[in-house]
Amino acid sequence: MQRKRYDAAVTSAATPVRTWEYAPAPETVKVSIRPEYDLFIGGAFVPSKGGKRFATTNPATEETLAKVTEATEADVDRAVAAARKAFRSWRQTKPKERAKYLFRIARRIQDRARELAVLETLDGGKPIRESRDVDIPLVAQHFFHHAGWCDKLKYAAPYLSEGDLEPIGVCGQVIPWNFPLMMAAWKLAPALACGNTCVLKPAETTPLTALMLAEILQEVDLPPGVVNIVTGGPTAGRALVEHKGVDKIAFTGSTEVGKRIAESCAGSGKRLTLELGGKSPNIVFADAAIDQAIEGIVSGIWFNQGHVCCAGSRLLVEESVLDEVIEKLRHRLRSLRVGDPLDKNTDVGAINSAAQLATIRRYIEIGENEGARRETIESGPLPARGYWCRPTFFTEVQPSHTIAREEIFGPVLAVMSFRTPEEAILRANNTPYGLSAGVWTDKGSKVFDVARRLKAGVVWCNTFNKFDAASPFGGFRESGFGREGGRQGLLAYLARTR
Ligand code: NAD
Numbered sequence: 001m002q003r004k005r006y007d008a009a010v011t012s013a014a015t016p017v018r019t020w021e022y023a024p025a026p027e028t029v030k031v032s033i034r035p036e037y038d039l040f041i042g043g044a045f046v047p048s049k050g051g052k053r054f055a056t057t058n059p060a061t062e063e064t065l066a067k068v069t070e071a072t073e074a075d076v077d078r079a080v081a082a083a084r085k086a087f088r089s090w091r092q093t094k095p096k097e098r099a100k101y102l103f104r105i106a107r108r109i110q111d112r113a114r115e116l117a118v119l120e121t122l123d124g125g126k127p128i129r130e131s132r133d134v135d136i137p138l139v140a141q142h143f144f145h146h147a148g149w150c151d152k153l154k155y156a157a158p159y160l161s162e163g164d165l166e167p168i169g170v171c172g173q174v175i176p177w178n179f180p181l182m183m184a185a186w187k188l189a190p191a192l193a194c195g196n197t198c199v200l201k202p203a204e205t206t207p208l209t210a211l212m213l214a215e216i217l218q219e220v221d222l223p224p225g226v227v228n229i230v231t232g233g234p235t236a237g238r239a240l241v242e243h244k245g246v247d248k249i250a251f252t253g254s255t256e257v258g259k260r261i262a263e264s265c266a267g268s269g270k271r272l273t274l275e276l277g278g279k280s281p282n283i284v285f286a287d288a289a290i291d292q293a294i295e296g297i298v299s300g301i302w303f304n305q306g307h308v309c310c311a312g313s314r315l316l317v318e319e320s321v322l323d324e325v326i327e328k329l330r331h332r333l334r335s336l337r338v339g340d341p342l343d344k345n346t347d348v349g350a351i352n353s354a355a356q357l358a359t360i361r362r363y364i365e366i367g368e369n370e371g372a373r374r375e376t377i378e379s380g381p382l383p384a385r386g387y388w389c390r391p392t393f394f395t396e397v398q399p400s401h402t403i404a405r406e407e408i409f410g411p412v413l414a415v416m417s418f419r420t421p422e423e424a425i426l427r428a429n430n431t432p433y434g435l436s437a438g439v440w441t442d443k444g445s446k447v448f449d450v451a452r453r454l455k456a457g458v459v460w461c462n463t464f465n466k467f468d469a470a471s472p473f474g475g476f477r478e479s480g481f482g483r484e485g486g487r488q489g490l491l492a493y494l495a496r497t498r
Contacts, residue, residue, distance in 0.1 A: 025344040031118045037068045040214035042082040043224025049074040059125035060350040060386040071230035076239040079228040083170040083197040086225030091195040095151035102147035104220035109140040123208040125350030139185040145469035146189035156490040165494045167195035169247030172240040176253045177203035178307040186484045194493040204233040273482025277407040278435030281428035282312030286321045288440035300464040306411040310436035319417045333377040351387040360410030367403040434476030438464045
């Protein structure tokens, strides 16, 4: 049988496409973007030593937003030196004083929340509804939460006493593009609360909100060098990871790069935490509230265009309700709006980059070629320019299929079925990853039994993609090690004195 290609929607004649009509609701807040950005080192924006500039673009329009600096090894060296110098006094700063800075940063993020949300959407392509209502509030929450910890660190490790813990030193932090400012907050807030200083490298496609955060750090008079931000790609990341003056590396990104970083840190004495990829199962039992589960499936895989490390990208449905779930999913997908991320009605925005779009398309093609059945529901026209991929799901997926095993990092769901809880657990754990999982059931006892047996850092029950600064997040196996958030997240930034 000749299979249709990914750019043609597969819809059944029995279910004609119908969408709601909405008037456009464009975001009206304008954000000021400089044409060019230097590096943020020692509390000031400074030009690079020999580095070129590169463009960061709006993936919804393909237009250049600004030129940012590709940091060189010499620049990274300067940033690490600034962090080392600042560490001497920052570590001595009274915890209550450190807390004041974190509170100020959090409040200033709230003051500038709308600007930050618009900038995040412009640079990354995610819907304004998400950057405004999820990303930026969580960023502020993270700083508030950790501000509260500054003078209570002895309670982070209750089995130790006062004076048993100290900051680690200079932290090199490398982050990805899917939640740019949120990842920066997850890295910086606990490090600063514990008395460390930082050199942060944002992802090359989404550096702008980190640079706006640098402005905020200046506004709150954070002492120079406590946070340094070097922009650039893998070369700058590698220079930071391999720098001998760095005491701890915190990396969030792909498993492939994470493995390379683990190799380079081995034997160096550097502390390391890795937050890597995932292929997380979302398990729907027949006794679940199906309509509620549908919302969880949608949020699980189509939130942030599926650019989510813990995305529920493998849907496991109990066989007796499979047809009902698929039909309701189709129905729900018809009302998901794909398009201009700055429109407040948009549910699914732009794919972050041309390269990521090519990757997603390659996986869709592999899925079709390996024999799974693709469904892509057209719910309206797409903008003429930009990088777009309609929400897609595959049925007739085998556990051995590539799309059931590898992280796609896009709006593509692989649907499989199971007959018994045992089979659901076996299938869910049949992955080299272990980041998150979802369980949908009406039975409390089943929730506890299944959740306990899933190999995942986070298990959400009758919900999905819920984040809180107080709850630790992180993975097992190829999803990495170490936790971010909560008490456990602090331990990654503290060393024992004895
Ligand atoms: P990536 O690994 O390609 O890049 C991540 C960061 O590392 C970028 O800043 C990049 O410039 C830098 N980098 C690249 N090569 C490097 C090297 N050799 N040495 C040092 N730094 C290097 O990942 P990505 O495409 O930006 O992000 C997507 C990945 O991140 C997905 O796999 C996703 O699952 C993962 N992720 C994980 C979490 C988590 O908390 N577990 C959260 C978000 C994203």
